[in-house]
Amino acid sequence: xxxxxxxxxxxxxxxxxxxxxxxxxxxxxxxxxxxxxxxxxxxxxxxxxxxxxxxxxxxxxxxxxxxxxxxxxxxxxxxxxxxxxxxxxxxxxxxxxxxxxxxxxxxxxxxxxxxxxxxxxxxxxxxxxxxxxxxxxxxxxxxxxxxxxxxxxxxxxxxxxxxxxxxxxxxxxxxxxxxxxxxxxxxxxxxxxxxxxxxxxxxxxxxxxxxxxxxxxxxxxxxxxxxxxxxxxxxxxxxxxxxxxxxxxxxxxxxxxxxxxxxxxxxxxxxxxxxxxxxxxxxxxxxxxxxxxxxxxxxxxxxxxxxxxxxxxxxxxxxxxxxxxxxxxxxxxxxxxxxxxxxxxxxxxxxxxxxxxxxxxxxxxxxxxxxxxxxxxxxxxxxxxxxxxxxxxxxxxxxxxxxxxxxxxxxxxxxxxxxxxxxxxxx
Amino acid sequence: xxxxxxxxxxxxxxxxxxxxxxxxxxxxxxxxxxxxxxxxxxxxxxxxxxxxxxxxxxxxxxxxxxxxxxxxxxxxxxxxxxxxxxxxxxxxxxxxxxxxxxxxxxxxxxxxxxxxxxxxxxxxxxxxxxxxxxxxxxxxxxxxxxxxxxxxxxxxxxxxxxxxxxxxxxxxxxxxxxxxxxxxxxxxxxxxxxxxxxxxxxxxxxxxxxxxxxxxxxxxxxxxxxxxxxxxxxxxxxxxxxxxxxxxxxxxxxxxxxxx
Numbered sequence: 001x002x003x004x005x006x007x008x009x010x011x012x013x014x015x016x017x018x019x020x021x022x023x024x025x026x027x028x029x030x031x032x033x034x035x036x037x038x039x040x041x042x043x044x045x046x047x048x049x050x051x052x053x054x055x056x057x058x059x060x061x062x063x064x065x066x067x068x069x070x071x072x073x074x075x076x077x078x079x080x081x082x083x084x085x086x087x088x089x090x091x092x093x094x095x096x097x098x099x100x101x102x103x104x105x106x107x108x109x110x111x112x113x114x115x116x117x118x119x120x121x122x123x124x125x126x127x128x129x130x131x132x133x134x135x136x137x138x139x140x141x142x143x144x145x146x147x148x149x150x151x152x153x154x155x156x157x158x159x160x161x162x163x164x165x166x167x168x169x170x171x172x173x174x175x176x177x178x179x180x181x182x183x184x185x186x187x188x189x190x191x192x193x194x195x196x197x198x199x200x201x202x203x204x205x206x207x208x209x210x211x212x213x214x215x216x217x218x219x220x221x222x223x224x225x226x227x228x229x230x231x232x233x234x235x236x237x238x239x240x241x242x243x244x245x246x247x248x249x250x251x252x253x254x255x256x257x258x259x260x261x262x263x264x265x266x267x268x269x270x271x272x273x274x275x276x277x278x279x280x281x282x283x284x285x286x287x288x289x290x291x292x293x294x295x296x297x298x299x300x301x302x303x304x305x306x307x308x309x310x311x312x313x314x315x316x317x318x319x320x321x322x323x324x325x326x327x328x329x330x331x332x333x334x335x336x337x338x339x340x341x342x343x344x345x346x347x348x349x350x351x352x353x354x355x356x357x358x359x360x361x362x363x364x365x366x367x368x369x370x371x372x373x374x375x376x377x378x379x380x381x382x383x384x385x386x387x388x389x390x391x392x393x394x395x396x397x398x399x400x401x402x403x404x405x406x407x408x409x410x411x412x413x414x415x416x417x418x419x420x421x422x423x424x425x426x427x
Numbered sequence: 428x429x430x431x432x433x434x435x436x437x438x439x440x441x442x443x444x445x446x447x448x449x450x451x452x453x454x455x456x457x458x459x460x461x462x463x464x465x466x467x468x469x470x471x472x473x474x475x476x477x478x479x480x481x482x483x484x485x486x487x488x489x490x491x492x493x494x495x496x497x498x499x500x501x502x503x504x505x506x507x508x509x510x511x512x513x514x515x516x517x518x519x520x521x522x523x524x525x526x527x528x529x530x531x532x533x534x535x536x537x538x539x540x541x542x543x544x545x546x547x548x549x550x551x552x553x554x555x556x557x558x559x560x561x562x563x564x565x566x567x568x569x570x571x572x573x574x575x576x577x578x579x580x581x582x583x584x585x586x587x588x589x590x591x592x593x594x595x596x597x598x599x600x601x602x603x604x605x606x607x608x609x610x611x612x613x614x615x616x617x618x619x620x621x622x623x624x625x626x627x628x629x630x631x632x633x634x635x636x637x638x639x640x641x642x643x644x645x646x647x648x649x650x651x652x653x654x655x656x657x658x659x660x661x662x663x664x665x666x667x668x669x670x671x672x673x674x675x676x677x678x679x680x681x682x683x684x685x686x687x
């Protein structure tokens with residue numbers, strides 16, 4: 001068992017009504033399929049508007065990798081398909097409508113690596129994977145250097161993945177061992193201290209022994225952020241990408257391997273200062289956020305975010321990998337400042353970052369924080385790569401950006417740098 | 428949407444709060460003359476900040492109050508208004524404002540101004556500090572350390588190294604009040620001191636080492652004079668200390684992960 005410095009990081013507090021441990025099932029009437037943030041992928045549609053589809057039925061495929069599907073998260077009627085120029089996916093809206101039985105996949109070939117990949121891609125699970133560097137789902141034939149299973153989430157108001165895994169120990173173990181077939185490297189299970197989440201003894205004999213490793217970390221954010229864990233344990237590089245997957249999705253993979261059906265609900269926490277009560281619900285990916293917050297939101301203007309208060313973005317639908325919904329009061333638009341005050345306080349360049357202890361802690365002591373922020377701000381790609389940029393995504397620097405008052409625009413700087421590096425190395 | 432508080436303006440406000448005990452005590456003992464010096468320094472710095480605001484859209488930061496306090500406290504005594512204005516202008520413009528304002532400067536403007544005054548007008552006596560100033564410096568360090576605005580590593584390593592030097596008989600105890608005031612006002616500046624963990628410890632130790640060296644080998648110099656000289660050299664070396672710390676960190680990660 002590997003241990004980290006448990007005292008690093010911060011505990012940002014956001015007001016929210018108390019949330020009990022009870023979970024309720026809530027399938028929203030509407031849901032939508034959207035791509036992850038970033039450049040939308042080109043897709044080939046499998047259904048037309050108005051079609052009735054069972055849960056798990058492919059709705060669209062990636063044009064570049066036809067095995068990778070976007071599937072229906074519930075039995076539904078396809079209400080609206082919106083594509084951008086070049087047949088890029090914008091959103092596909094579905095109305096919940098009970099219909100045929102859930103789609104069952106052929107699992108006879110899942111014992112082989114190729115069969116497992118095809119099963120994950122056809123069932124819609126592939127797009128729940130995230131690769132680093134650069135983010136997004138991995139290419140269909142990529143072999144990662146390591147896989148990180150995130151069985152903890154230190155983001156404020158996040159649901160505890162251990163709750164999601166309660167009663168799912170067997171499928172989780174099955175899913176974990178399946179993941180070891182996708183890589184020659186280790187599979188890390190990142191968790192907070194507690195009872196063992198899986199049986200360390202390999203089901204498949206010595207081949208996987210030692211590659212499945214539990215890694216404990218402390219409770220403060222961002223100790224449980226995937227990027228910081230990857231940075232500490234197995235840094236992603238251009239040659240050796242690293243994948244991450246949520247522990248609940250691994251349990252769903254285990255269920256898929258046993259039954260041929262991919263469960264489509266996930267544990268989602270609904271919190272925030274604009275709510276009358278917080279909730280833990282089991283809902284589908286792409287769920288309608290207004291449906292989820294209906295009747296529990298306080299009267300008055302508010303904004304609903306997909307994601308945590310740190311990295312969430314105003315949205316209509318739950319993002320593909322998100323497990324949090326945050327409702328915040330909409331700040332009242334104040335009177336614009338006097339033109340002279342505005343002229344005297346507005347700067348030509350972004351205000352500089354002053355090194356301080358909160359900034360140091362916002363990278364959980366994993367990075368030389370001030371130096372890294374300066375490198376990001378100055379656009380020094382090579383030094384940033386040396387410091388571990390390729391292991392990080394926007395969510396990993398969200399806390400530092402929050403701490404600095406949003407003046408530094410760190411997620412935007414990081415994304416611009418990653419895009420620049422990707423373009424440069426693709427050429 | 429929701430934002431944290433650690434912006435440049437919050438930090439400068441906390442720094443002003445940290446230095447308040449030092450300022451109050453110094454003004455209490457200094458009387459009207461101290462108030463005049465502080466007022467003059469603040470006025471000159473404000474005007475230069477205003478000029479750069481109008482010319483280059485650099486918003487004014489309250490940090491000029493801290494610079495004014497440092498210059499007023501540590502500048503040689505008996506200097507005329509013109510000499511003070513000249514030194515402060517040189518320090519503010521070439522130490523801070525041409526780099527883009529507070530937060531983008533590489534050396535502390537007060538350190539530059541004091542060094543200019545020391546080299547330019549060597550005939551004037553440097554001030555002396557009594558024990559109460561040292562106690563106020565400790566209070567400033569504690570407030571800055573607790574709020575996270577002053578680098579604890581710099582202050583701690585300098586304190587430990589100075590304690591060792593005093594115990595070894597190299598550094599006279601009488602130099603400690605001046606060295607302490609210079610440490611919290613100039614050396615522990617969060618912008619111009621080292622920013623890495625190892626760099627900060629080296630930064631503080633280097634400052635204490637230079638103070639000790641000058642105390643031993645610089646005959647005729649007063650504690651404030653050699654502490655300011657040590658602060659100038661330390662701030663010039665601080666980026667190299669960070670580079671050294673980063674090189675060590677890269678090497679450690681290469682050993683762990685085989686080249687990243």
